[in-house]
Amino acid sequence: MRIGITCYPTYGGSGVVATELGQELAARGHQVHFISYAPPIRMNLADPNVQFHEVEVTTYPLFDHPPYTLALATRMLEIFEAESLDLLHVHYAIPHSVSALLARSMAAPRHLPFITTLHGTDITLVGINREYLPITRFAIERSDGVTAISHYLRRQTIREFEIQRPIQVIPNFVNCDLYSRSGDGALRARVAPDGEPVLMHLSNFRPVKRSTDAVEIFALVRERMPAKLVMIGDGPDRAAAEYLAVKKGLQHDVHFLGKQDEIHRKLASADLFLLPSQLESFGLAALEAMACEVSVIATRVGGVPEVVEDGVDGFLVQPGDVAEAARHAIEILTRADRGREMGLRARAHAQEKFSAKDIIPLYEHYYQDVISRSRAASA
Numbered sequence: 134m135r136i137g138i139t140c141y142p143t144y145g146g147s148g149v150v151a152t153e154l155g156q157e158l159a160a161r162g163h164q165v166h167f168i169s170y171a172p173p174i175r176m177n178l179a180d181p182n183v184q185f186h187e188v189e190v191t192t193y194p195l196f197d198h199p200p201y202t203l204a205l206a207t208r209m210l211e212i213f214e215a216e217s218l219d220l221l222h223v224h225y226a227i228p229h230s231v232s233a234l235l236a237r238s239m240a241a242p243r244h245l246p247f248i249t250t251l252h253g254t255d256i257t258l259v260g261i262n263r264e265y266l267p268i269t270r271f272a273i274e275r276s277d278g279v280t281a282i283s284h285y286l287r288r289q290t291i292r293e294f295e296i297q298r299p300i301q302v303i304p305n306f307v308n309c310d311l312y313s314r315s316g317d318g319a320l321r322a323r324v325a326p327d328g329e330p331v332l333m334h335l336s337n338f339r340p341v342k343r344s345t346d347a348v349e350i351f352a353l354v355r356e357r358m359p360a361k362l363v364m365i366g367d368g369p370d371r372a373a374a375e376y377l378a379v380k381k382g383l384q385h386d387v388h389f390l391g392k393q394d395e396i397h398r399k400l401a402s403a404d405l406f407l408l409p410s411q412l413e414s415f416g417l418a419a420l421e422a423m424a425c426e427v428s429v430i431a432t433r434v435g436g437v438p439e440v441v442e443d444g445v446d447g448f449l450v451q452p453g454d455v456a457e458a459a460r461h462a463i464e465i466l467t468r469a470d471r472g473r474e475m476g477l478r479a480r481a482h483a484q485e486k487f488s489a490k491d492i493i494p495l496y497e498h499y500y501q502d503v504i505s506r507s508r509a510a511s512a
C-alpha cells in the first residue's frame with residue numbers, strides 16, 4: 134500500500150507512535166510518506182520505503198496565525214496525486230483530521246480515504262474546549278476510519294463527543310526486538326558507578342506528567358537507600374523538577390539528560406520506571422520500559438491499567454500519592470533480585486499484548502477494510 138502519515142513531529146507519544154508505525158509498515162514493504170512541517174523524531178530517512186514531505190506555511194503580515202491546516206490539506210492533496218496514495222492516516226485529531234477531510238473533498242471523485250487515530254489529549258484536554266469540539270467531532274464523524282489507542286480513550290471519545298460512529302481500538306505497540314534488556318549499559322555505568330539502583334522518568338515534562346512527583350518519590354526512596362534518578366526529556370516543568378532536586382539536596386543523584394535518541398538503550402539501564410501522570414490515555418513510555426524488563430510505578434488513570442497490570446508489572450497508585458509510590462519503589466528495590474523477576478514479567482506482558490509484530494497487522498487489515506469500504510460506498 135502507499136500510505137500518507139501525518140503527525141506532530143515533536144517530542145510526544147503520538148508522533149512516536151506514528152513514526153514507528155510508518156517504519157514498521159515500510160519494513161513490511163509498504164511505501165510510507167510522512168507529511169508534516171518537520172521530519173518526525175525517530176524517523177529513519179535511510180529507509181528507501183520512507184519519504185518525508187515538508188509542509189511549508191507561507192506567512193504574510195496579515196496572518197497573525199499562519200494557516201497551517203490549509204497548507205497541510207494542500208500538501209496532502211499534492212502527495213496523493215504525485216505518489217498515488219491509497220489512504221491517509223492522521224495521528225492526533227486536531228487539526229490533522231480537518232486537513233485530511235479537506236484533502237479528501239478536493240480529491241473527489243478520486244478516492245482518498247483517511248483514518249484518524251486518537252491519542253489522548255486531542256480528546257481529553259484540547260478537544261473538550263468548546264472552541265475545538267464541534268470541528269473535531271465533525272472531522273471524527275466524517276473520517277473513513279477512526280482508531281483509539283485504548284478502550285479508555287474510545288469510551289471517553291464516545292461520551293465527551295457523543296460520537297455515533299464505530300471506533301476501533303488498536304493499542305500502541307513496542308518493537309520487542311529493539312526494546313530489550315540487551316541495550317548497552319553505558320548510562321548505568323555513568324550515573325550509578327557504585328551499583329546503585331537506577332530509577333527513570335521519561336516524558337515531555339508537561340504539567341499533565343507531574344514530573345516533579347518523580348523527584349518527590351525519588352527523594353523518599355533516597356532517604357532509605359542509595360539510588361539514582363535519571364530524568365529524560367524536556368518541557369515546561371523541567372526547570373521546576375531541577376529546582377526541586379537542588380532544593381532537596383539531590384543534585385548529585387538526579388541526572389537530567391534532556392531530549393535523547395536511542396531511548397531503548399537508556400531504558401535498558403533502569404531498575405524502575407516512574408510515570409506519575411495526572412492522566413494518560415495509554416502511557417507509551419511505560420510500555421517501552423516494560424519491554425526492557427523494567428518494572429513500572431504509575432498512576433491508576435485513564436488507559437494505564439490496560440497497559441500496566443497492578444502487582445504484576447509494577448504498581449499503580451493515585452495521582453499525587455508520592456508516599457505510596459515510594460513505598461512500592463523501596464519494596465521492589467530492596468528485594469533480593471532488585472525487582473528483576475517483576476521486570477521479566479513486565480516484558481512477557483509487553484510481548485504478549487503489545488508486540489509490534491502482532492499490532493502492525495491489525496493496522497494493515499484496518500487499512501484494507503477502509504479502502505474497500507470507501508470504494509464500495511462510491512461505486
Ligand code: GMT
Pocket residue numbers: 144145146147148150225252253254255257282305337339341412413414415416417418435
Ligand atoms: O502525553 C502527551 O503529552 C503527549 C501525547 C501525544 O499525543 O503526543 O500523548 C498521548 O499519546 C500517547 C501515544 O499514544 C499516549 O501514550 C499518551 O498516554 C497520551 N497522553 C495523554 O493521554 C496525556
